[in-house]
Amino acid sequence: MQRIAVEDRRAGLLAAGLRVIARDGMARASTRAVAAEADMPTASFHYVFASHDAMVEQLVESILTAQSTGIAEAVVDAPTLRDFVTAALQGWLDRAVADPAAEVALHEIVCWSRSSPELHRLAEAVYARYTASVASFVVAAGDRFGVRWRIPVDDVVRFVLVVTDGVAARWLVDRDAESAGRSLALGAEALLGLAQEAAG
Amino acid sequence: MQRIAVEDRRAGLLAAGLRVIARDGMARASTRAVAAEADMPTASFHYVFASHDAMVEQLVESILTAQSTGIAEAVVDAPTLRDFVTAALQGWLDRAVADPAAEVALHEIVCWSRSSPELHRLAEAVYARYTASVASFVVAAGDRFGVRWRIPVDDVVRFVLVVTDGVAARWLVDRDAESAGRSLALGAEALLGLAQEAAG
DNA sequence: GTCTATAAGGAGATAGAC
DNA sequence: GTCTATCTCCTTATAGAC
Numbered sequence A, B: 001m002q003r004i005a006v007e008d009r010r011a012g013l014l015a016a017g018l019r020v021i022a023r024d025g026m027a028r029a030s031t032r033a034v035a036a037e038a039d040m041p042t043a044s045f046h047y048v049f050a051s052h053d054a055m056v057e058q059l060v061e062s063i064l065t066a067q068s069t070g071i072a073e074a075v076v077d078a079p080t081l082r083d084f085v086t087a088a089l090q091g092w093l094d095r096a097v098a099d100p101a102a103e104v105a106l107h108e109i110v111c112w113s114r115s116s117p118e119l120h121r122l123a124e125a126v127y128a129r130y131t132a133s134v135a136s137f138v139v140a141a142g143d144r145f146g147v148r149w150r151i152p153v154d155d156v157v158r159f160v161l162v163v164t165d166g167v168a169a170r171w172l173v174d175r176d177a178e179s180a181g182r183s184l185a186l187g188a189e190a191l192l193g194l195a196q197e198a199a200g
Numbered sequence C: 001g002t003c004t005a006t007a008a009g010g011a012g013a014t015a016g017a018c
Numbered sequence D: 001g002t003c004t005a006t007c008t009c010c011t012t013a014t015a016g017a018c
Helices: A006-024 A031-037 A042-048 A052-067 A071-075 A081-098 A101-114 A120-145 A153-174 A177-192 B006-024 B031-037 B042-048 B052-068 B071-075 B081-098 B101-114 B120-145 B153-174 B177-192
Strands: A147-149 A195-197 B147-149 B195-197
Touching: A006 A031, A006 A042, A006 A052, A006 A101, A031 A042, A031 A052, A052 A101, A052 A120, A071 A081, A071 A120, A081 A120, A081 A153, A081 A177, A101 A120, A101 A153, A101 B101, A101 B153, A120 A147, A120 A153, A120 A195, A120 B153, A153 A177, A153 B101, A153 B120, A153 B153, A153 B177, A177 B153, A177 B177, B006 B031, B006 B042, B006 B052, B006 B101, B031 B042, B031 B052, B052 B101, B052 B120, B071 B081, B071 B120, B081 B120, B081 B153, B081 B177, B101 B120, B101 B153, B120 B147, B120 B153, B120 B195, B153 B177
Parallel strands: none
Antiparallel strands: A147 A195, B147 B195
16 A cells, blocks of 8 residues: 555554553553554554554653643743742643643553553653653742742652642542642642742 | 352452552453462452452452551541641551552552543542541541631642642652652641631 | 464453363 | 363464565
């Protein structure tokens, strides 16, 4: 039939994989299911990816790369630290609610990878990437608004991830965006309590 | 061979299921694997459980029942609200770290159930049970120490679960109990900030 | 290059010998 | 009651026809 460039097949399969994982869960995201979702014969999967695990790894990479550019726009105009924190957290939630696929898929993959010796480092890598991303926001917020953090930045970052992770986990089950927003607002207040005016 | 009562087989299979799920993950907790872990022939599984899903449901019930009696002992002597909150949260973490199987298995099962139409209600049931359990502590704390909560109790409870869920999710990947404890302490401070002396 | 057909193995569930 | 053997289906991965 039609000859298609490997990179185009790869993109199509990754997009299909994202859809299947978000819709049906990792356990049902077989190579057959992904290939079918991409309207390709089953064998095309292994023409592009060495294995099912390799597809999952590349999908994580692709999701994280796409996400990293998102939050920055939401906070660029924030006039105060409170606005900055609120915009960042609520912006994250709004994006997840409006287009859940990436968020859902990433949680599915992390949970799946956690218990797999071959993929455990993938779960660690996701947290490492999130940590780096959130850390840049925490440091930027301190610099921009002339505050310092009462506790080590690492602990601030970790707490941000605890709150977003906990909110996401609950939202994945009940899909209650309003309640999620209230929990997130409580987390925001806690974060604001960790900041104090820098001396000098 | 030996005739074994169905209830004894059930108990043995549930214990084996807990071990396999905690050790290898839901994806590897097949009926064969669970039966083998329990030193029983494969067919015994279906002699006790109608299906794999039924075993998972009963395992959740058994874990939740065992857990609900645990935290109460940790807070019975707390002289202040701060001690109460700290003891409850750190007590939960200490128990999870000392004996991770139940905590790990429950997270595995909730994640697994989330994306299954047949089991989604299981994930909801787990949150409902946790909500009821935490709510009783939140109300008891208010009564015992003469404080009222600045926001609806439902939102306090939800925030508690956000924090414990977020802490657990991270801990499941990096097994860093010290960092988890620091995040939990931040959550405890946030909770204490939601309490105020009751008038009169 | 493409894709059908199949290999090889694991799953849930069950029939039927003992 | 117990458990071996098997049915049926689905998985990842690959061989080989076109």
